[in-house]
Amino acid sequence: MIEFTFWDIVRNLLLAARWTVLLSLAAFVGGALVGMVVLFFRISKNTWSRRLASGYIALFQGTPLLMQLFLMFFGLPMLGLRIEPWTAAVLGLTFFASAYLAEIWRSGVDALPLGQWDAGASLGLHYLQELRLIILPQAFSITRAPTVGFLVQLIKSTALTSIIGFEELVRTSNAINNATFEPFKVYGLVALIFFVMCFPLTQYARSLEKRAAH
Amino acid sequence: MAFGWLPGAVGDIAHGAATTILLIAVTTLAGTLLSILGAAGRRNGPALLRRAIAWYVEVMRNTPFLVQLFFIFFGLPSLGIRLDPILAAMLAMTLNMAAYTIEIVGAGLDAVPLGQTEAALALGLRPRQVFIKIVLPQALKVIYPALTSQIVIMMLESAVVSQIAVRELTYEADMLQARTFRSFETYFVVTLVYLALSMALRRLLVTGGRRALGAGVS
Secondary structure (H helix, E strand, O other), rough: OOOHHEEEHHHHHHHHHHHHHHHHHHHHHHHHHHHHHHHHHOOOOOOHHHHHHHHHHHHHHHHOHHHHHHHHHHHHHHHHOOOHHHHHHHHHHHHHHHHHHHHHHHHHHHOOOOHHHHHHOOOOOOOOOOHHHHHHHHHHHHHHHHHHHHHHHEEEEEHHHOOOOOOHHHHHHHHHHHHHHHHHHHHHHHHHHEEEEEHHHHHHHHHHHHHHHH | OOOOHHHHHHHHHHHHHHHHHHHHHHHHHHHHHHHHHHHHHHHOOOHHHHHHHHHHHHHHHOOOOHHOOOOOOOHHHOOOOOHHHHHHHHHHHHHHHHHHHHHHHHHHHHHHHHHHHHHHHHHOOOHHHHHHHHHHHHHHHHHHHHHHHHOOOOOOOHHHHHHHOOOOHHHHHHHHHHOOOHHHHHHHHHHHHHHHHHHHHHHHHHHHHHHHOOOOOO
């Protein structure tokens, strides 16, 4: 058996936490980009594209993320694509995030008075210009708090990618726990590392929420 | 894609779904009860209890459920407490859900005007009666939609407890795909079952809430 000192455990966990951070960032950026596309469909004037987007959102919000990751991990090879856990993790979390972000931002678009659209039209802007210059900037700014709140949820969700074999914080901690048999210490430290990543964001989301309420 | 294995797997899938339903039923009842106590304690308890509940909520909300589950299932035995996987899952789910619903219930309690309490006290009701008969029903009505969403989210999170070998829906899917070698198809079917379950659960809660509380839920 390999001897692990306390600092060995901490050092290994912190090294693994890099992947948690990187995966969270990749999924957030990917989710934001795809989420914009979904949002575009969701608020379109075309009934079918609205229905398509609603279905997409309902599908991802109505099934477990773990199933979505499994489908990604086992589904892409069926299409003849060789897939590594990292690719499956990023893609799975990207689609998951896109559904939630689209829905959050849609609530921002809905909260705007219809007059904002009319004003844009009366200025002679066409639909895309209205979206880009008037609607989306306001929708993003009033939904900043829930967007940051979702980022916290996304960071926590990266834990699930350990199950499809992505070597992040939780997977590393399982390996360390198997070697040291000190579950309290190991999982306690993992919880602490996640807490340190998430708590400042939670507080930030809360302060944004308060500012918005006044 | 091949679904020839499906007819023989219906029993296993149904068994897994039943366990998932059991998990969420227990979690909903225990979690809601715990969160009512927590929210009341957070507002009216002694200072130390208030602070303890506030920290509990922060810690649970800022750490992954999977880590909480491992902490309970693998950690508690070293204190001499050995839990069945299913009990460990129920405990972890309840503790996790309560952290979210304490905030939700608390917001509901804050939304009931103070005049309601004052009026009830003036009528001679004891403080506990005021809370249970006057304040709580009104608060539950306000928070019912948020509570419903949280219960559905928790049902979806329960997929993770397959990792400590609780024989729920995801665990049965793992077993099936190992037996049939049709991983994608198996997870595809089980994902649809989850989708149906979450839609049915939401429908059930909305209708039930309307009947019991007269709560307006969309």
